[in-house]
Amino acid sequence: MEEVRKIALAYYANLSDGQKEKVKSLFKEMAADGDEKVTLSEYENNFKKLGLSCNIPKNSSLFKEIFQERKTSFFMELDKNGDGSLDFEEFITLFYLLKTGRLLFCTGNGCQVFLGGIFFTCPQCFDNPRKTNFTLCLDCFSSKNYSHKHPLLVDNYAFLLSKVQPKSAIATTFEVLTFGADVISVASLCAIM
Known part of the structure; x- marks a missing residue:
């Protein structure tokens, strides 16, 4: 995940000021209580409401695995510093994965690991x-x-x-x-x- 995080931050650094403001605004909406951190419950409650999508069909087993059964472990993978919430830089990683369609997981027999590098x-x-x-x-x-x-x-x-x-x-x-x-x-x- 670390390499993906670096890529996401590099893309963010190259956005226009207006684009950066849109991402910051989306982050603030997702961190609904105003503490500038996205908790797991805010992630669950605001994910769909804010129009974030990942192009995985909602009726697929992969969607169920990642956003229902494995949501906590995937959230923990995003949470680099392990504080139980996503700060702005960690949110940028999630945003990048969703907007680029790079949210890929192994379809091997039961594996489902996030594919952050070579696959x-x-x-x-x-x-x-x-x-x-x-x-x-x-x-x-x-x-x-x-x-x-x-x-x-x-x-x-x-x-x-x-x-x-x-x-x-x-x-x-x-x-x-x-x-x-x-x-x-x-x-x-x-x-x-």
Whole structure:
């Protein structure tokens, strides 16, 4: 979360004065009692009222997990200094995650950890607007703690490069990644024998 926090603060530092005032105003509305700290109960009560959203369907299991069952632990991840509330800088992190759609969690078998850095995704699911993105943390990917119908998963950096490179480079990138996966599979089989 620390790297995400730094990114959020860097974006905030580059906002115009007017944009910064809007964020400060939203923070003050969320910290309803005027103490300039957002408690867990203020977070729960004012989240939807203030129009903060995260583009996760409300009927999905992920929404239920993060904003109902796991809301306290996610709030604690945001609470860097551990005082039980979000100060303005901690709120900026939440605001950034929600407004950029960067609020991603591992969809491995029961993991649901917040994906703050490198993660793996399925290019086929990502490019299909009718499907939910499939994202995995490094631990779930390496330990094969997932089941997914598409064979190719790539890390977020390789995926981003594939989106900006010409189509022939994309095919080459995925061929290399597929070859790498085949080599790993063969090495795993050899180790078992």
